[in-house]
Amino acid sequence: MRAGTKILVCLYMAVAVLPLAVMALHLRDHEIFGALPPANKPALSLDRFRSEDYQKEFTAWFESRLGWKGNAIKTDNALLYHVFRDTKPGSAVAIGRRGVLFKDEDIAYYNKDGAQLPSHARLDEMARRIAALQALLRKYGRALVPVLVPSKTSLYRDEIKPEWTRAHGQPRPTDRSVYRAMIAALDAHQVSYVDARALLTAPGIPREAVWGRFARHWSTYGACLTMQQVVRAYTSLTGKAVAYECKLAHARRPPSHDDFDLWNLLNMWKPPRINRVVAVVEHDPPLDGAVKPSVMCVGTSFCWNIMRDAAASLRFSAIHMDFYHNTLVAWPENTSVPVQRGSKDLGDAFLGKDLYVLDLFETYLQPANTYIDEFLDQVGTELERTAGIVVPVVKPTAAATITGIADLGVFEQQHYFELWGTFPNPNARYTATITCDGVRRDAVVYYQNPTGGQINVHLQIDPGTCDRTQQPPRISGVSCTFHVQQGDSPNSPVFGPRLVCPGPRGASGQEPDGRCMPGLSGC
């Protein structure tokens, strides 16, 4: 009994001392994902001890270097996961159905309502400022293309467990007050933008190829499809054509790959199995003499894959990323410098870009100011100052109003529409623009009868639009908004969005699910 008692005491002491001993002996520990570099040992002084700064820093140093911390963390997380199907409290990862992993803030976004959501006025103001900056840059042959980046919960909605869902029903308050409201605001201000949520959730898009089950962010393929739309918008805004294709391929990647970031964040023994084959993109080499614009992506970590893909495409001359408008990252060197907020001398890297991609991540469209406002405040103001131009204020007016459209279909790469409504000036020459899936184009008015309330237009459609052979298949039911303008007077209120098809419904038109019917020529 006596020996047993001594052994037990020694074992208790061993449990208490072991991490300290391992720390002192620098024994090998298991690596943990997401750990910041260990803290430095603080210098002791009486003042710092009295103010308790020393104690805090010493504790941080000790905890960051504690021996076998990795083993302890992995063991505890493994117990929580395998016994309780939980991640630890405060974990950034939520486990969905069939092992799909979500970031906690995306789940929080999915469940927001009421005052947690931005007001329509705020989104409208944001869209107004984006429109003004886009118009300004366009005058100089440059482009700003906002991208509505989806939350993972918008793609994998069916994999969110009921336990993680507040009883708001469908559509979620965020769908109405963030996503749709932002779309409406951008449309109202006639902004050319890319709706990546609509793009990546469209029928026929292979979900796991555009966004991995264990990833927080979209894949390079998802980013490429988005960039493809961005480039189209760039072409439409500047008239400079850049070919940008996304060939889907698959490759085996190590577990450290970004598509497994949430999985790695679990930090556990025996984690759920992952399929290490991920979607990748192959680009054809650019044509000789092709336009190579410079590009900057402004926003969140979703910019990483956009910039990676842009770099891999070899279609851009200089690539930068403005990470939350507080760090400037140069590509492909991956060197970063802090952004001097408030500085008037942001330099050419910021102010000299041909294409700005503004990442409007829906999770981060918040009531309070974010990096978007900071970017628009600072870079927008600087661009305006250096260009010496007053940003035009775009105000809709009720002078002309579209009340309905008739989709006449596609003929020889031209899409024909009848616009019906009130067009007050019978002698005026009307112009029209149509924005489809965020890409704005000027339409050709080939017939107008303002007193009869009708204007007929057509616009060029992209080769491959609604092409059944395109991978992934492009839906024919693209979403378009319409507006008309009379001379230099303000625009009509926007009409739409409406789903349109490049051919009439019926025998040679659109399937009920929006796809083109087989054998339809040009569709």
Add this chain to the structure above:
Amino acid sequence: MPFSSLLFVHLFLPVFLVVYWLTPKAAKNYAAIAGSVVFYAWGAPRFLPVVLGLGICDYVVSHQIARSRAAAPTSSRARWLLGLGITLHLSVLAYFKYSNFFVDQFDGLLAHAGISAVQWSKVLLPIGVSFITFEEISYLCDVYRGDARPARRLSQYILFLTLFPHSIAGPIFRWKDLEAQLAERSHSWLLVRDGFERFARGLAKKVLVADSVGNISDGVFALSAEQLSAGYAWLGAVAYAIQIYFDFSGYSDMAIGLGKMIGFRFKENFNQPYISASVTEFWTRWHISLSSWLRDYLYIPLGGNRRGRRRALLNLMIVFSLSGLWHGAAWTFVLWGMYHGAWVIAERLAGERRAQLPRVLQHALTLAIVVIGWVFFRASDAAQAFDMIRAMFGFGAGLPGPMREQLAPHFAQVALIIGIAIVLAPLVKRYRTATSEIRLPVAVAVASRVGWLVLFAASAIHLTNMRFTPLIYFKF
């Protein structure tokens, strides 16, 4: 440096124990003082000189009181000295613990009168100030009453005040209980083993149960009044009842265990409080060192039961209200104290009639009263407490609630169930009619010893994980 911190478990404790055990017996008190001073200085460096200064004052005053009492048992000088000592300690407590509260209340009154607020720098609350103050007062009172002798050595009294196992959350020591142990105590492997086991029990209660269940109660108490349904409100209140018991009694277990490791035997502070059949009984089982202190140094001096029934009831209300205020400088704590005081008074008035209720009903009622009372203790303000209680009785709005998984993860649900089972299991023993104790086989006894060790390791591992927050963007 809480006991449930990595720094304490993996650095302070093993280093201190090795130094203490290697120190010759005659110098062990000095090793304990050194360890305690380091421990205290780590958490409240600016308050340490105050504690040491007050300790020296007490030492001098207590000897003066004893001398005056020896010269004349009814000496007014002794009473005057006692009054001086108590005033000094209450002033220190008032300044460090209640000055912010009083200034806030005063500012509120000024605001009503349209006068701007008082210029005031917030005073930081030093760790353990409430416990130390009560220990100092009880020491002076006991010396005055002749129940205890003044400390023979200043070092012993300083050790009594600063002894680190009770620095954070008690129990409230009394000099007369520890005097002999401070002068002479035995050490053994058996006692150290028992100490470790008790510490492991306390650490597991705190880290594995209280902190896990805390996820539920924190989640519920963070809900808006509109989101509270009766189910959520009761879940939050019950979870908090389990959390606070396992948290507080876990700390007491750790303190008792640490004491054993260095040869001290402290009195128990909890005795299965949730099996009480009345609120009065609850207060004989919950935070025993505080309730007995309040009885001996407040209730009885106020007159206790000796001045008639009405005065006794008034005394009870005063004691419970002050007990609430002692727990925290906020009206919610006062309300909590008054709430308990009201129930104790009601039980006194009910007298024997209450005992006629079925036993099960007495337990259930007491438990419900105590659980509802914890709502005042946990709420951020009185309005939240009343919202919660309203919801518990079915008057909540019950708008779309929180996410179930976030509010009550599976492990927290399991911890809650285990917690409820542990606190209510002793009831079975109370109802059991069998007279003989069940003797556990040796194998079970050995397994339980190994079990405590495993729990100690599991708690340390869980603690390590809880102190780590991975960042997805760490590489950016």
